[in-house]
Amino acid sequence: MFQLGKTIVSEDIIEKEFVCNLSACKGKCCIDGEAGAPLEESELKILMDIYPKVKPFLRKEGIKAIEHQGLFIMDEGEYETPLIDGKDCAYVIFDDKKIAKCGIEEAYNQGKIKWRKPISCHLYPIRIMEYSEFSAVNYHKWPICDDACSLGAALQVPVYKFVKDALIRKFGKNWYKELEKVAESHNR
Numbered sequence: 001m002f003q004l005g006k007t008i009v010s011e012d013i014i015e016k017e018f019v020c021n022l023s024a025c026k027g028k029c030c031i032d033g034e035a036g037a038p039l040e041e042s043e044l045k046i047l048m049d050i051y052p053k054v055k056p057f058l059r060k061e062g063i064k065a066i067e068h069q070g071l072f073i074m075d076e077g078e079y080e081t082p083l084i085d086g087k088d089c090a091y092v093i094f095d096d097k098k099i100a101k102c103g104i105e106e107a108y109n110q111g112k113i114k115w116r117k118p119i120s121c122h123l124y125p126i127r128i129m130e131y132s133e134f135s136a137v138n139y140h141k142w143p144i145c146d147d148a149c150s151l152g153a154a155l156q157v158p159v160y161k162f163v164k165d166a167l168i169r170k171f172g173k174n175w176y177k178e179l180e181k182v183a184e185s186h187n188r
Helices: 041-057 060-069 103-109 119-123 143-155 164-171 173-186
Strands: 002-004 007-009 073-075 078-080 092-094 100-102 126-130 135-139
Touching: 002 173, 007 173, 041 078, 041 103, 092 103, 100 103, 119 126, 119 164, 126 164, 164 173
Parallel strands: 007 135
Antiparallel strands: 002 007, 073 078, 092 100, 126 135
């Protein structure tokens, strides 16, 4: 672990390798698990504002889940996206190859909204735990991402480089530049 500003960062994000391999996993992170995607409190209003523009991209099952549960739910004191029948994220869609993708991100990609998707999704496989004095930045190992670990190793892409845009979105360019310096000295 090392400290960057008000963050405590796991060395795993500079030591482990990762590149999503959607053709292998089919986007399982959006359809497997026991909970929806974690949401920051600041993202709740964004979801409320963008939902009318995102709704046309969603599946009818997702719309039904959202209309029944709400745009977000609270589970064990944390906000998260609702699920369809306890499985798929309500915002998940499928492409013609049956690969799970984010309906929010599809609206973003088509220029309908300016918000890409929840930061927790954008950062994955990094998970952030917020504490009163600092944020913990950790690598989350999930067996459904074994193909992403293999591809990352083959391409020699460390986790922090794979999620560069998301880390900059979360912590800023200066923070990321400092992370790069730490990674460079760590890898010597």
